[in-house]
Amino acid sequence: MSEISKAYEPRSVEDKWYQFWLDGKFFVANEHATKPAYSIVIPPPNVTGVLTLGHVLNNTIQDILCRKARMDGKEVLWLPGTDHAGIATQTVVERTLKKSGEIKHRDDLGREKFLERVWEWKEKHGGIIIQQLKKLGASCDWTRERFTMDPEYSRCVQRVFVDLYKKRLIYRGKRMVNWCPASLTALSDEEVTMKEQRGFMYYFKVEVAEAPGTFLTIATTRPETIPGDSAVAVNPKDPRYAHLIGKHVLRPLPVELPREQKLIPIIGDEHVDFAFGTGVLKVTPAHDKADFEIYERQMLAYHLSAFDESSKTNQIVEPLKPIEVIGKSGIMTDKAGKDLQGLDRFKARKVAVEKLTELGALEREEPYTNNVGFSERADVPIEPRLSEQWFLKYPSVEKSREVVARGEMKFHPERWAKVYDHWMDGIKDWCISRQLWWGHRIPVWSKKTKPDFFQTDIAPVNQKLRSSVNAIWSLKVGSYDLEERIDIEEFIQNSLPGLKGVEESLEFRVVGDFSTEQAELLNQNGFTQDPDVLDTWFSSWLWPFATMGWPEQTDTLKKFYPTTDLVTGPDIIFFWVARMIMAGYEYMGELPFQNVYFTGIIRDKQGRKMSKSLGNSPDPLDLIAKFGADALRFGVMRAAPLGQDILFDEQNVELGRNFCNKLWNACRFRQMVGTKDEGRSMKDETGAAAEASSFNPHTSSFPVQGEIEPTLLSTDDKWILLKLDAALREVTIALNEYKFSDATAVLYRFFWSEYCDWYVEASKAVFFGTDAARKANTLAVIDFVLSHTVRMFHPFLPFITEELWHGMGYATDMPDNQGGKTIMFAPWPLPLDDDFKGHYGLDDCYLEMGDTKYDLVSQGRNLRRAANIGASKKIKYILKPVTFMPPHEVEVLKLLLNAESVEVVDNYVAGKGTLTVRTSLGELHLPTEGLIDVAAEQARLNKELEKIEAEIAKVEAKLANPSFTEKVPVTVLQEHQQRLAEWQSKREHVKTALAALG
RNA sequence: GCGUGCUUAGCUCAGUGGUAGAGCAUUUCCUUCACACGGAAGGGGUCGCAGGUUCAAAUCCUGCAGCGCGCACCA
Structure with missing residues (x-):
């Protein structure tokens, strides 16, 4: 080996x-x-x-x-x-x-x-x-x-x-979009995040043209957009201003414009909140979403009245119309006037304020915090911008909402369903075009021509595209935004003859699911493909x-x-x-x-999001190199409860590594104790045959009769098999509920605190002993437990479990497709069924027996500390059991207590200076021969006594309450009574121990 | 503003009505023959605050506070 x-x-x-x-x-x-x-x-x-x-x-x-x-x-x-x-x-x-x-x-x-x-x-x-x-x-x-x-x-x-275009769900339109001045493209609403920004609210006044001496004060955070103002809006219900609707104000910027070009109308719109600011809103339709909406709402009404007004006064030259004062890179355009043109938008803000001050129009400025949309990708403030883009009206919205609302599709954790539903409820059309080169180019081609050239410019292409059933033609006439879908054959038949000699140019557009060849054909025939690409999403x-x-x-x-x-x-x-x-x-x-x-979202120890600029994002590959992939996986899973963000700490990964090492060494122990006669050997070579062995790997589907001998099972054996059973159940449930951190916690508890801390230690009493049959049986139990454990760990720790699966030889006796080749296809270990438990006598009472025994050991070990005895010193205990204690059990106790001996004395009477603990199994005594610090031990016991008294008082108070004893379920009542008895018994014991101290 | 989550040991978090838990950190002891990436034994919490329901509340309800996230947004 x-x-x-x-x-x-x-x-x-x-x-x-x-x-x-x-x-x-x-x-x-x-x-x-x-x-x-x-x-x-x-x-x-x-x-x-x-x-x-x-x-x-x-x-x-x-x-x-x-x-x-x-x-x-x-x-x-x-x-x-x-x-x-x-x-x-x-x-x-x-x-x-x-x-x-x-x-x-x-x-x-x-x-x-x-x-x-x-x-x-x-x-x-x-x-x-x-x-x-x-x-x-x-x-x-x-x-x-x-x-x-x-x-x-x-x-x-x-x-x-x-397809979506065909269904008229995709359309093109000149709309207000989120424009990223850094990436120079439109973005969808989802790619904009709102951030609080500290700035100023500027108050400036404008004079009403028709009433000289009358001023309106306007509040704005963006004075640089004043040259782009097309109107001033007030709420028609606002008594302060309603009478001014229809009149005009003199826009202060750009200063160099002649008076008549600076006159803009006062319009009424319900959107204006008269409690906010001054109740007067500057309307900048080219640079503000809400303003654009006002513009759209009021355009018609205004144009009608402006017509009347201008015929009377002849003053209004410019109608209400969006004026673009900020260019696509965030640089002010010529429309912004000579003072601002060419400036960056933020620099322009400062200059605009200076100009207003010079003009005497600025009344005041106040610090102000507002929310500004930022480009998620470039992290710069987005600019609402009017531009021609492709939009999608979402398909299958209702079905998609319902499937989640009905719970047919499940969200984990469930609360996200509400977030989803809310978003679906207010869903808005999706801007899908991006002014980029890298992406899927929009499959739309267009060509301008005059009606008389149709037969040479368009018709031949149409002929050749006929093989594509999905060629959809549309027509745009002149500079109108309107765009009509046409049936090209019908157009040739019916409309074309009537257009003979018309000089206006026609723009033909064709949308289609074209092949590369067809696209090439279009390009060669003077059609231009839409330059934009589609949003990655x-x-x-x-x-x-x-x-x-x-x-x-x-x-x-x-x-x-x-x-x-x-x-x-x-x-x-x-x-x-x-x-x-x-x-x-x-x-x-x-x-x-x-x-x-x-x-959840992974954050650093301080709860900050991981980011490159903070440098708080560890490289997972470094972690893998340092601790191993299994360790990283286990550490992250253990720290990631369902629905919560994860504060990442390298210690988690370290813990994962330690856990793998524990697993490794537990298997190493198995190899060391079992190699001489019965055991298997760990192999180095993948797939090499295991040494001959009388023990087979066991699974629930391959019962182990003949392998584990039921009559030879000790309390410890039964205890660990029942603990394994519980762990299998808990892990399976946790996985079914997507509770990965729960699952890892169970694995950790079972393997470390139950299997290694107690079972492996107790088994040493067997392996260091001389009973060969019991030894063989213990090995069988260990193999059973480990072969199940390794499989249970495999989804979490794929590498180490595969290594052990082969190394321990558990693979060799399985069919090829059931784990023989790889643990990946070994059956998931099922909890132990009733037949199995019956056959091996795995009654739940062994859980309690084990627990009590280990509790006695813990308490016994504690006496060592109370007696100031070093951890390595072998000491003599005396056990006074309640009932007969089999010699094997005494051996286990001796080993677990690291004792020189545990002498069983049925009628032991503790003398002075003997420390004693007691459980339902019996009393454990440690004669100290004056080694102890009496005062310290007294203090410790008195403290314990206080605790016990407090517990007794609590339970007694409850039991003394008639409404408690009357209303409470019987089991709960019994529990309390039992608990009282236990505490009382403990109190007696502590008192006895105190008396024994002298 | 609407929605949502969190607040429990020094730290990170479990714990949905019946004796407050884990890991890490910490204290003491131990390199004993699986493992110091280890073992043993401790210490440490009026469960954010205030009410309410209940025999009984960390747990259910209401309100408040603090922190976080999402959505919307008023210039």
Whole structure:
């Protein structure tokens, strides 16, 4: 036999077994299997990202679920992959190219060349996170790895876009969007986070044109937008101002404009809160969402009245219209006037205030804290901006809401269902276009032409596109925003003849699920493709089915869709989870997953979010190198209760390592005590045969009759088997309820506090003894317990358990597909059933017997301290048992007490200076021969006595209360009475002990 | 503002009506032949505050306070 090392060394083990699993194709899902399916799709990490602790948490949970499902006999698909992370990836590549001095702006390269560089980057860095997941032990089916920019996946995205366009759920429009001046793209509402900002509220006055000398005071936080004001709004119900509606004020900025160009109307709108500020609102429709809405509401009414007004006064030159004063990079435009033009928006604010002051228009400024939307990605204030974008009206909203509301799809913890429902309730259209290059380009082409050139410009292309059933044409005439869908054949027949000679240009637009060739055709024929790409989430919302071969009805889809569980962070509940549910219903006709487990968010010791800039985010790979992947997994799981954020501390991982080491050494102990005659030996070589042995690994499905001899079982044996049974039950329940930290706590308690601390120690009494039959039987019990334990640990600690499964020889007697090859497919250990318990005499009373015995030992050990006897000194105890104490039990006590002897004396009378403890098993005496510090021991006992008296008083008070004794259930009453008796007995004992001290 | 979660030992957290728990930290002792990544024995808590329900409340209800998160948002 070969020695195994004293400490567990994960490094020599983990890579070996991961390669073994890959070589054995154990992670590969078989879509033709008859076993019931279990599936998870991975939340695709950013392709150029690196592993964070968040990923560790998330993927460890998924791996636990998958490994448990395999042991439950399910056919498991854990489908991995990455997403292209449009903004993040493009930004990183652009920044890198800039840093190297290669470009100043991505325009220097041009779209095509730039994208080539992004692909290069992706090829170079794209595999990193996948490799890291392998280090963690993730049992993903890597043969099915997907990327959102794969050709097939991209076709899915395109197809869905066209379908939704066809259904008129996708539309284009000039709307107010969240504009990121750093990334130069529109963002969805979900990508904006509100942050409190300390600033100022500026109060400035404007004169009413029609009533010189009358001033209105306006409060604003953004004076730089004054040149963009198109109106001033008051509440029509506000008695202070209502009469001014229809009149005009003189806008102070830009100063150089002629008076008539600075006149803007006073309009009435219910939106204006007259309790807030001054009750007068400046309306800047190009730079504020609410203002834009007012603009839309009031535009018509105003234009009508303005018409009357201007015909009378001839003063109003500019109608109410959005004026863009802030450009797309956050730089003030020429419309902002000569003082502000070219300035950054924040610098412009200061200058605007100076100008107002110079004009004498600024009344005052007050410190003010308000909420400002920030670009989540770039962390700069977003700019509400009017621009032409593509929007999606969400599909299948009602079904998606109901499935969660009804509890058909379950959220864990449940409270997220409410958050989800609330969001779905107020759901707004999704801005899906992004002004980026890296992503799925919008499949829309357009070409302008005059009616007379239709036959040469458009018709031939239409002819060639006919093979695509999904070509949808629309027509935009002149500069009107309106865009009509047309049937191109019908257009040729009916409308075209009438347009002969018309000089106005027509813009033909075609949306379609085109092939690369068809797209090329369009480009060659002078059609221009929409330059924008789609939001990354517009591809990842298809993830659960697009990764499985949709739109084909593949066998994989048939077998594994809908998926079983989804594990993700609550921070992407709207971004991803909600949208996947809707896409699932829209395209698969059913929900994409049955359960959603929301993890907590990993924070540092101080409760701060992990972030690169704080440098508080440890590299999981460093942790794996230092402690092992199993240790990291166990540590994170143990610290991550369902529904709570996790304060990460490296100590958790250290604890995981210690636990693995404990497991390792407990097996080492088994090897050492059993090798001589009966035991198995630990092997070094994977798959090498175990030495011949009379002990077989046991499972619940392979009962152990003939292996463990029931009549030879000691109290300790029965106790640990019952504890194992309890642990199996508890762990199984915890896993079913997704309570991973509970499960790890049970594993820890069972293995460390029960098996190692008590059973292994007690078993030494057997192994150091001479009874060969009992020794053999104890080994059988140990093998039974360990073979179950190792399997129970496997989902959490995949590497060390595989090593031990083979090393201890437990694999060899199992069928190949049931653990013979790998513990991955060994059956999940079931709790012990009644037949088993009956056969081995495992009555629950042994639990109490064991507990009492170990309690006696603890108390006996305590006497050592009371007597100031060093831990290593062998001492003599005297036991006065209540009933007959079998010699074996006395041996166990002797060993556990580290005693020179435990003498059984049935009628022992303790003399002076003898310390005594008592349990229901009997009394344990330690004659001290004057070694003790009498005063200290008296103090200790008196303190204990006080405690006991307090407990007695509490229970007595309860029992003396008639309403208690009358109303309480009998069992509770008995419990209390028994407890009183116990405390009283203890009191007697302590008193006796005090008296014995002299 | 609406919603939601948390507040229990020095720290991190379990504990949904009946004797307050774990891990870490701490104190003392021990390198005894599985493991010092270890063993043994201790100390440490009026369960955020105030009411209420109940024979009985860390636990259920109400209110308050503090911290956090999500959504909405008033210039």
